[in-house]
Ligand SMILES: Nc1ncnc2c1ncn2[C@@H]1O[C@H](COP(=O)(O)OP(=O)(O)OP(=O)(O)O)[C@@H](O)[C@H]1O
């Protein structure tokens with residue numbers, strides 16, 4: 268295990284937009300209740316006036332007897348009324364059918380259960396009965412132009428009334444249980460937006476730019492929006508049109524929601540927030556209705572901010588949306604947003620802020636002028652930014668005198684604002700558990716370790732296993748000292764944590780934005796150092812290197828396919844770039860844009876890099892065997908060793924950093 272890059276933590280903080288029940292999961296229950304009720308009621312109260320379906324011959328026979336008073340025909344179906352109620356099938360017929368002993372199940376099903384009614388319906392035979400009209404007139408059958416009333420509306424209502432009553436009762440019960448304003452907003456509030464409204468007037472939940480740190484560029488771009496909301500006339504006086512939509516683009520947890528709230532807070536206008544995922548419902552049209560309602564609410568309290576989180580959930584380019592359900596629903600919802608945004612003039616003082624971390628999948632229509640034509644990128648904070656964000660979050664936390672926010676900022680490359688908030692929280696909890704009066708530096712370091720590496724895990728290990736793990740981790744650590752350009756080693760531990768049996772914690776001295784090839788090789792060599800040490804010392808292999816192998820392979824593959832670092836393949840893009848805001852490959856979408864030979868060459872080059880680094884790792888560890896052994900001894904003694912202890916135990920200086928020097932000659 269080699270912990271050189273802290274993995275990004277999922278945003279662990281509660282989203283300001285969240286908190287309502289997802290109504291979607293109630294729909295199947297709702298439908299089930301309606302269905303059960305319907306069946307129950309129609310069984311308990313059979314409709315007295317439901318028509319009996321009779322064969323055409325029976326109908327003619329009855330008409331001949333003068334028992335038919337009126338008919339109404341629709342297509343090949345005739346509906347009508349008998350003078351005296353008729354039962355069909357008759358008892359003789361049922362008996363006959365029984366005697367004939369049905370040969371198949373199908374035969375038996377031909378006869379429906381007997382019914383009696385004055386209303387009937389029948390099907391005209393495919394061959395046209397020419398004399399029918401004359402025949403009916405002769406038998407004084409009234410041929411009606413309108414459907415024969417069968418108790419009509421009342422009948423239907425009678426059938427549904429008990430069901431409605433029962434449903435009404437359920438709703439009432441549900442509302443009582445859910446309490447005020449809770450739950451699904453009532454069965455009848457489906458089309459209403461469940462936007463959360465924050466009134467920025469009361470100081471308690473007012474967020475200002477004071478609460479936002481470390482993302483100054485994004486903040487600066489939004490100052491203008493605040494100005495506009497404060498005094499719209501100033502901008503529109505000369506006929507200029509105000510901004511309508513701003514798209515906030517950035518990785519999860521970078522503070523997009525926070526920024527939007529701060530804009531509202533600074534301007535002192537209400538803030539309506541909704542997650543795009545909440546717009547999308549099973550039933551087509553509901554999303555659009557919610558959008559309409561959201562904009563209506565905002566318009567009523569303009570000037571106001573509307574914030575739509577995760578807009579990519581509905582704003583995906585049309586045609587790109589999955590074929591599975593919800594397709595046209597998304598389209599309609601998106602269309603409604605566009606319509607609403609086109610509808611308001613910009614004078615009304617409503618500004619729509621939307622957040623996304625996948626800007627490249629958005630529908631073009633969203634980005635056209637007059638819609639989300641402004642884009643503000645919210646980057647992960649740099650070291651200074653991280654220190655500032657920590658500063659915001661420690662405001663209410665009593666700090667020990669030894670805490671250095673600078674140092675913590677340095678130790679947390681890749682952390683988002685939300686991650687940093689989480690770090691402060693974890694440290695405070697830890698200090699409280701340790702019954703301290705202030706949060707000290709050690710609390711922060713331990714919290715960081717827990718976040719990055721997972722909590723400690725009690726595990727009973729044999730002495731042999733412990734020694735092997737110590738050699739594995741020391742292998743990583745020694746190479747972190749002797750390979751030029753390797754990240755400094757801060758801590759080595761053989762306390763099992765999370766998935767790992769041991770940990771070597773390395774981290775770069777500064778934030779890196781551009782990686783030299785030599786640095787990448789140094790990292791691969793370090794990653795392979797665990798296995799290399801086991802081989803050098805024991806001559807055998809274990810499964811303990813799985814994670815290392817995975818990381819090293821990934822890095823080597825990127826060198827070959829994305830960064831043009833293989834002479835055999837040259838500067839050809841052979842893998843897509845990562846989604847900048849989410850990490851992970853964006854995908855070429857199916858077909859690989861290269862041949863089988865190239866694929867084979869890529870594999871060969873990746874193998875070459877790994878094998879070279881592996882050999883180098885083994886060579887270096889053999890050369891520094893004494894240092895390796897003494898670090899292992901120190902580890903077995905104390906389980907965790909700090910940077911100074913490592914340098915002391917090994918007698919080695921920290922690895923020289925890579926310098927950029929022009930080539931000579
Ligand atoms: N730049 C920052 N300054 C101060 N606090 C921050 C910053 N960025 C994030 N935070 C903290 O993290 C919390 C979560 O951030 P927020 O929800 O705004 O991120 P987001 O970018 O909207 O995330 P997501 O994409 O997951 O919705 C905020 O409430 C805030 O406390």
Ligand SMILES: [Zn+2]
Nearest residue numbers: 268269797815
């Ligand atoms: Zn390892």
